[in-house]
Amino acid sequence: xxxxxxxxxxxxxxxxxxxxxxxxxxxxxxxxxxxxxxxxxxxxxxxxxxxxxxxxxxxxxxxxxxxxxxxxxxxxxxxxxxxxxxxxxxxxxxxxxxxxxxxxxxxxxxxxxxxxxxxxxxxxxxxxxxxxxxxxxxxxxxxxxxxxxxxxxxxxxxxxxxxxxxxxxxxxxxxxxxxxxxxxxxxxxxxxxxxxxxxxxxxxxxxxxxxxxxxxxxxxxxxxxxxxxxxxxxxxxxxxxxxxxxxxxxxxxxxxxxxxx
Amino acid sequence: xxxxxxxxxxxxxxxxxxxxxxxxxxxxxxxxxxxxxxxxxxxxxxxxxxxxxxxxxxxxxxxxxxxxxxxxxxxxxxxxxxxxxxxxxxxxxxxxxxxxxxxxxxxxxxxxxxxxxxxxxxxxxxxxxxxxxxxxxxxxxxxxxxxxxxxxxxxxxxxxxxxxxxxxxxxxxxxxxxxxxxxxxxxxxxxxxxxxxxxxxxxxxxxxxxxxxxxxxxxxxxxxxxxxxxxxxxxxxxxxxxxxxxxxxxxxxxxxxxxxxxxxxxxxxxxxxxxxxx
Numbered sequence: 001x002x003x004x005x006x007x008x009x010x011x012x013x014x015x016x017x018x019x020x021x022x023x024x025x026x027x028x029x030x031x032x033x034x035x036x037x038x039x040x041x042x043x044x045x046x047x048x049x050x051x052x053x054x055x056x057x058x059x060x061x062x063x064x065x066x067x068x069x070x071x072x073x074x075x076x077x078x079x080x081x082x083x084x085x086x087x088x089x090x091x092x093x094x095x096x097x098x099x100x101x102x103x104x105x106x107x108x109x110x111x112x113x114x115x116x117x118x119x120x121x122x123x124x125x126x127x128x129x130x131x132x133x134x135x136x137x138x139x140x141x142x143x144x145x146x147x148x149x150x151x152x153x154x155x156x157x158x159x160x161x162x163x164x165x166x167x168x169x170x171x172x173x174x175x176x177x178x179x180x181x182x183x184x185x186x187x188x189x190x191x192x193x194x195x196x197x198x199x200x201x202x203x204x205x206x207x208x209x210x211x212x213x214x215x216x217x218x219x220x221x222x223x224x225x226x227x228x229x230x231x232x233x234x235x236x237x238x239x240x241x242x243x244x245x246x247x248x249x250x251x252x253x254x255x256x257x258x259x260x261x
Numbered sequence: 262x263x264x265x266x267x268x269x270x271x272x273x274x275x276x277x278x279x280x281x282x283x284x285x286x287x288x289x290x291x292x293x294x295x296x297x298x299x300x301x302x303x304x305x306x307x308x309x310x311x312x313x314x315x316x317x318x319x320x321x322x323x324x325x326x327x328x329x330x331x332x333x334x335x336x337x338x339x340x341x342x343x344x345x346x347x348x349x350x351x352x353x354x355x356x357x358x359x360x361x362x363x364x365x366x367x368x369x370x371x372x373x374x375x376x377x378x379x380x381x382x383x384x385x386x387x388x389x390x391x392x393x394x395x396x397x398x399x400x401x402x403x404x405x406x407x408x409x410x411x412x413x414x415x416x417x418x419x420x421x422x423x424x425x426x427x428x429x430x431x432x433x434x435x436x437x438x439x440x441x442x443x444x445x446x447x448x449x450x451x452x453x454x455x456x457x458x459x460x461x462x463x464x465x466x467x468x469x470x471x472x473x474x475x476x477x478x479x480x481x482x483x484x485x486x487x488x489x490x491x492x493x494x495x496x497x498x499x500x501x502x503x504x505x506x507x508x509x510x511x512x513x514x515x516x517x518x519x520x521x522x523x524x525x526x527x528x529x530x531x532x533x534x535x536x537x538x539x
Contacts, residue, residue: 051443080445091440093455104454108445115450157440164444 002026003167003200004050009059011045011224019045021224023059029167032194032201034215034232036208038244042224043204047170050202051083052076064167081108084161084199088173090153094146098137098156101145102128105163124163131159135189151182158189169193171203175210187214208240208251320505328509332502333494342514345483345490349476352411356418356475357468363419364426365452370438371430380423387420392478396486410488414478418471425467429460462530469526476522480515491515 004027011020019042027033035043048054050061052068061068063079071079084105092101106124107115114120120128132138135155140148145156154174161169171190175183191214194201205211211218212232220228220235220243227243228235244251276282330338366372367380387395396413403409433456441451457464483492491511498507 053439053443077445077447080443083443085440085443087436087440089434089436091434091436093437093458095458095461096454104441104446105444107441107447107450107454110450112447112449115446116453118454160440160444 001029003029003064004202005060005062006046006050007060007062009046009049009061010057011042011049011054012057018224020049020056023221023224023226025219025226025229027168027200027202029200030194030198032191032214032216033203033219034211034217035202035204035219035221036206036211036243037221037227039206041221043221044172046221047085047172047202047204050170051080051085077108081164082167084164084166084169086154086157086161086169086171086174088176090145090150090157092145092153092156092160095144097142097144098132098148098159099125099128099141101156102132102159102163105160108164128159128163131162135159149182150178151185154178154182154186155189158186158193162193166199168200168202171201173204173206176206183210190214323505324509324512326509327506328513329506330510331504331507332498333507338491338494338510338514341489341491341494342518345479345492346476346518348407348410348414348479348482348488348490349472352414352418352479353468353472353475355411355415356422356471359415359419360422360426361464364423364430365456367423367427368430370433370435371448371452371456381427384420384423387416388424390417392417393481393485396482400486405487407488410479410482410486413486414475414482418475421474422467422471425471426460426464429463429467430456433459466526466530469529473519473522473526476519 006023006025009020009023010018012018021042023042023046035046037043045054049056050063050068052071056069059069064082066075066079068079093104100118103118103120103124106120106128110119129138129141132141135158137152137155137159140152140156145153148156157174169190174190175186178186187210190201190203193199203211203215212235215232218228218230218232218235219226220239222243222245228239240251333341363380363384366376367384369377372380390398392414395416396410399412399416400406400409403412437455437459438451441455446454479488479490480492480495482488483490483494484496487493491514495508495511498504498511
């Protein structure tokens, strides 16, 4: 049983630019998938097609048996509640407190009035507090988000996604703006969520070494096409060069291997 | 050595010439020429400029150094001032409420392009017509007086605040809106949970700017539209009783209140800022 099935998806911007060119793959529940590729390869577009922040031009995406491109109104909102999303720039409301930001994850479950007034049930608040606790943010609960460090902000972002009780997490460059140690904390957290809670994780990454270290499966994208889809250990250097459209010796990866040797 | 060689070859410009700066320079030049032309060809008729200037300075002296109340008591003065203030406050509040909702539809990141354009075009029209004309326009239906003044001033306030609010909303981080949409929030929820909290202090300061404008407009409306308040008394003192000393007192009262307003606006911004803004 697959949780996500992307079937020959094409996304065009205007008439010229093709962001996704006949992309097909499927994801099993509980998988940890890393999508790698150069900037502008279509990684972000791909993630946004899955929760319909972007409409596909053609093709089908099925999530938990439901065809996504046709969804409208309430059904679309319900679909989105099942998928948490994490962003490179965290995308928190800086002037609100941590707990308020986390509870935004529940808005998809609320009616308009409850959402406008910010009326959350005690159960929802308890869940939010518990999630903040597991992410080590109890102290920061009532702080405003602009007082947090980058790593803390990203953990708030993760908490906001988790409070949705999602089946899948979409992570768009979650560590691209973080220092190495915060980045490790975030990646470890995502791995932990994947393993202990059984939530499927789809993560866009720039860092090949991070992808190889954490992911169970790598999808390599270049110019909107899938170049590689398989296990990390089967990914050869030649294929990495192909994904990034570069010659051997042009990636930072090469330096690292030289130092390691 | 290479650096100095290339630097000395030609002078380094730090600002590139652009179309915009050329247009600006031409505009300034033509305005200067027009001003000079206007001053040269001015028709002073039989007025002795220096005598008139002397009289004017004398009038200013009387207004500002010899103020006193004649027809009105201190209590009257305060009451009239409060009438003007409430005229300004009422029109600002009414304007702000309507503007808040209209601005949501005028902001490019919150509503479809066609709706933006429609609201913005309408508001540009409302703004282009001066407040006084709106008041006179509504006076046709309501008669000259406070009702016409309130409706007309509120009308123009809406036009002004929609523009200010909408531009505030457009400065919002698009990612935040995307994040809330991604979690399944609908439009109204996004507005109230992300848009308004993020822009609260900017909205407040725009509203205060408009209150200051409305306060001064309310003074003028007191005279021209018969809306009452201190403006009407100023009009009577100057044009009817020719009492410059009483006019001076009114001027000081208005000035004092304007300073008070500015001070409390700053205080409020600091308090709200501590809670919400940076």
